[in-house]
Amino acid sequence: MHWYEKLNQYFPIEEMKSQEHMEALLKEHPEVYHKDEGQNHVLMYAEFDTFVFIDYLFVSDKTRGQGLGHKLLEKLKQKGKPIILEVEPVNYEDTDSEKRLRFYKREGFEHAQSIGYRRRSLATKEINEMEILYWAPHHESEEKIFDAMKKTYETIHTFKDVEFYGESYQPVEEVLTFEENNSGSDLLKDH
Numbered sequence: 001m002h003w004y005e006k007l008n009q010y011f012p013i014e015e016m017k018s019q020e021h022m023e024a025l026l027k028e029h030p031e032v033y034h035k036d037e038g039q040n041h042v043l044m045y046a047e048f049d050t051f052v053f054i055d056y057l058f059v060s061d062k063t064r065g066q067g068l069g070h071k072l073l074e075k076l077k078q079k080g081k082p083i084i085l086e087v088e089p090v091n092y093e094d095t096d097s098e099k100r101l102r103f104y105k106r107e108g109f110e111h112a113q114s115i116g117y118r119r120r121s122l123a124t125k126e127i128n129e130m131e132i133l134y135w136a137p138h139h140e141s142e143e144k145i146f147d148a149m150k151k152t153y154e155t156i157h158t159f160k161d162v163e164f165y166g167e168s169y170q171p172v173e174e175v176l177t178f179e180e181n182n183s184g185s186d187l188l189k190d191h
Contacts, residue, residue, distance in 0.1 A: 003035065003042045010058050012088070014121035014128050017055075017157075021164045025156065033156065036072065043072050046156050051148040052076050053156065054085040073107050073135075082140045083109075084148055086117065086130040101133075109133040114142045115149060116177035119157075122165040146178045 004019045025033035036043040040063040044055040059069045076083055091097045112132040121128050134145045150172050158169045
């Protein structure tokens with residue numbers, strides 16, 4: 001099965017970039033946007049000077065629980081930079097979202113308390129709320145994580161958006177917000 005089909009079957013439509021979008025990033029920004037693909041996984045990520053952003057991480061059902069996701073993350077952690085990713089908020093009817101959160105928690109990821117992320121899907125036209133998770137090897141502040149997310153949004157998510165989707169994504173100020181001392185509930189604490 002083609003790498004894009006694997007991702008497309010696993011991720012909700014409102015979270016998927018188009019295949020053309022991802023292929024253009026791979027071709028036009030090979031120094032930043034990367035694909036690590038094996039028979040049982042697809043990892044799409046962007047590596048910048050100061051951080052790594054995981055765009056998509058897919059591990060096939062038949063190899064889940066065998067440490068493949070851990071190995072892929074370890075490879076990224078060895079770069080010694082913060083790692084950031086977006087996940088949909090836990091939906092307790094969808095055990096996948098809960099398992100995903102538990103997996104990242106085991107891997108040392110934290111939930112960014114002060115970063116709000118709401119974006120309109122060009123595919124469904126609905127507003128999507130996402131959580132930002134991050135792994136900070138040098139205890140980087142959430143402010144640094146916020147700056148990294150803004151850079152990701154502007155260079156990866158909205159790359160040639162009009163060309164690929166016929167319209168622009170919202171400006172970054174509408175999508176990402178930063179609230180100091182946000183005392184929201186910590187999703188990664190045990191319930």
